[in-house]
Amino acid sequence: MRIFDQGEPVMYEKKIPLTIDCGLHLTKEVLNGKWKPALLNAISMDIKRPSEISRLLPEATRRVLNVQLKELEEHGMVEKKIYPQLPPKVEYSLTEIGWSLMPLIDAMNRWGDANRTFLETVIAQDPKNGKISKSPCPAYRRMRAI
Amino acid sequence: MRIFDQGEPVMYEKKIPLTIDCGLHLTKEVLNGKWKPALLNAISMDIKRPSEISRLLPEATRRVLNVQLKELEEHGMVEKKIYPQLPPKVEYSLTEIGWSLMPLIDAMNRWGDANRTFLETVIAQDPKNGKISKSPCPAYRRMRAI
DNA sequence: CAGAATCCACCAGGATACTG
DNA sequence: CAGTATCCTGGTGGATTCTG
Numbered sequence: 001m002r003i004f005d006q007g008e009p010v011m012y013e014k015k016i017p018l019t020i021d022c023g024l025h026l027t028k029e030v031l032n033g034k035w036k037p038a039l040l041n042a043i044s045m046d047i048k049r050p051s052e053i054s055r056l057l058p059e060a061t062r063r064v065l066n067v068q069l070k071e072l073e074e075h076g077m078v079e080k081k082i083y084p085q086l087p088p089k090v091e092y093s094l095t096e097i098g099w100s101l102m103p104l105i106d107a108m109n110r111w112g113d114a115n116r117t118f119l120e121t122v123i124a125q126d127p128k129n130g131k132i133s134k135s136p137c138p139a140y141r142r143m144r145a146i
Numbered sequence: 147m148r149i150f151d152q153g154e155p156v157m158y159e160k161k162i163p164l165t166i167d168c169g170l171h172l173t174k175e176v177l178n179g180k181w182k183p184a185l186l187n188a189i190s191m192d193i194k195r196p197s198e199i200s201r202l203l204p205e206a207t208r209r210v211l212n213v214q215l216k217e218l219e220e221h222g223m224v225e226k227k228i229y230p231q232l233p234p235k236v237e238y239s240l241t242e243i244g245w246s247l248m249p250l251i252d253a254m255n256r257w258g259d260a261n262r263t264f265l266e267t268v269i270a271q272d273p274k275n276g277k278i279s280k281s282p283c284p285a286y287r288r289m290r291a292i
Numbered sequence: 293c294a295g296a297a298t299c300c301a302c303c304a305g306g307a308t309a310c311t312g
Numbered sequence: 313c314a315g316t317a318t319c320c321t322g323g324t325g326g327a328t329t330c331t332g
Contacts, residue, residue, distance in 0.1 A: 023258025024183050024251070026265045034305070037170050050314060064305055066315065075268050087313045088312085097261060104257055105170070107250050112169025115243060119172045122221050180325070196294060210325055212295060233293045234332085 030075050030101070033068045035060050037105050040094065043078060044102050046143035048091045077101065102146045176221050176247070179214045181206050183251050186240065189224060190248055191286035194237045223247065248292045 031037055035057060042053050050069075054062055069092060072078045077098035083089040094102075112119065177183055181203060188199050196215075200208055215238060218224045223244035229235040240248075258265065 022184075023255040023260070023262065024187065026258035026262060026269070027254040028180075028183065029269055030265065034174075037174065038168075041170065061306055061308095062315080063307090063317095067305080074272060076264070082314095086312090088315085090314065097264065100261075101257065104250075104253050107253055108173040109169040111247065111250055112172035114169070115246070116169065116172060118222070118243065119176065123172070123175055126220055207326055208295075209297095209327085213325080228294095232332085234295090236294065 027104070030072075030077065033071060035065060035068050036072060037108060039065070039068060039072060040077065040098060040101060041105050041109070042140075043092050043094055044099070044105075044142055044144070045140035047140065048093060050090055050092075053092075072098075099144065099146055102142075173250070176218075176223065179217060181211060181214050182218060183254060185211070185214060185218060186223065186244060186247060187251050187255070188286075189238050189240055190245070190251075190288055190290070192289035193286065194239060196236055196238075199238075218244075245290070245292055248288075 038057055039053065042048075042056050047053055047056055050062070050065070053065060054060070057065065069078065069080070073080055076095055078092050079095055081091045081093070083091075184203055185199065188194075188202050193199055193202055196208070196211070199211060200206070203211065215224065215226070219226050219238075222241055224238050225241055227237045227239070229237075
């Protein structure tokens with residue numbers, strides 16, 4: 001997405017070369033980011049406007065959500081539609097390849113839920129983890145069969 | 147794993163509280179670490195000794211592999227067996243819950259491979275990514291049906 | 293062979309304030 | 313409502329060296 005060209009943005013390169021060998025690493029790269037799976041999940045649930053998404057994930061800053069949404073867009077997982085109006089309106093949607101990720105996301109979700117009590121125990125035991133917030137996840141419906 | 151009690155080790159706490167809401171985040175936490183999925187995959191392939199694993203993942207330092215293996219162990223995904231002999235011998239194995247993660251790992255692997263050409267393109271385009279190593283992933287056989 | 297101890301570069305992600 | 317600009321913290325993972 002690029003509406004106006006704003007000259008040379010401040011850019012930098014990751015100094016450490018990316019490991020791209022097996023499919024595992026490609027997938028990790030796409031899902032790399034604290035909120036990426038949650039974002040894909042939200043959009044698949046038809047929660048597609050930034051304000052809605054932000055309400056769904058109140059622990060994430062708008063800035064971070066924007067950053068990760070942009071990465072998802074650059075990786076071709078989501079599409080961004082900008083309605084040129086006031087107040088501005090933006091809607092995200094999953095691309096075909098983005099939809100193809102949903103079974104994976106669902107599997108992650110299910111595995112985590114299935115093992116919730118065990119995982120919460122071992123993760124909480126870990127002295128590296130300070131407080132843990134257990135805010136429940138509201139249930140939403142997938143907007144398309146996959 | 148704890149063989150000898152060595153007094154109070156240097157400990158610290160993560161300052162930022164962990165987000166544990168939906169299963170997604172629990173799963174992300176367990177798989178959080180650059181080499182975790184690859185490690186689980188390797189061990190499931192019966193590549194279970196540190197030296198073997200290190201040979202399989204030459205781009206990772208021994209230190210990092212140790213750190214992430216220890217986390218997997220603390221999270222109950224792998225078990226570590228130490229043979230008290232010289233030269234020392236160590237073997238890792240998946241726990242039941244560790245095995246239950248394998249369908250997920252496989253799905254990630256398959257998705258990444260299925261979309262390899264597309265993903266390599268979009269990820270390589272990203273100016274944030276410097277060099278990309280495309281060393282192929284050797285094929286190994288799963289040591290147990292899941 | 294296995295791994296602990298240091299040291300540190302890098303960057304992801306949070307806080308805050310601001311524009312259109 | 314949506315997005316950008318700064319600034320900053322802390323934690324991940326890499327390099328190196330050392331032990332048994």
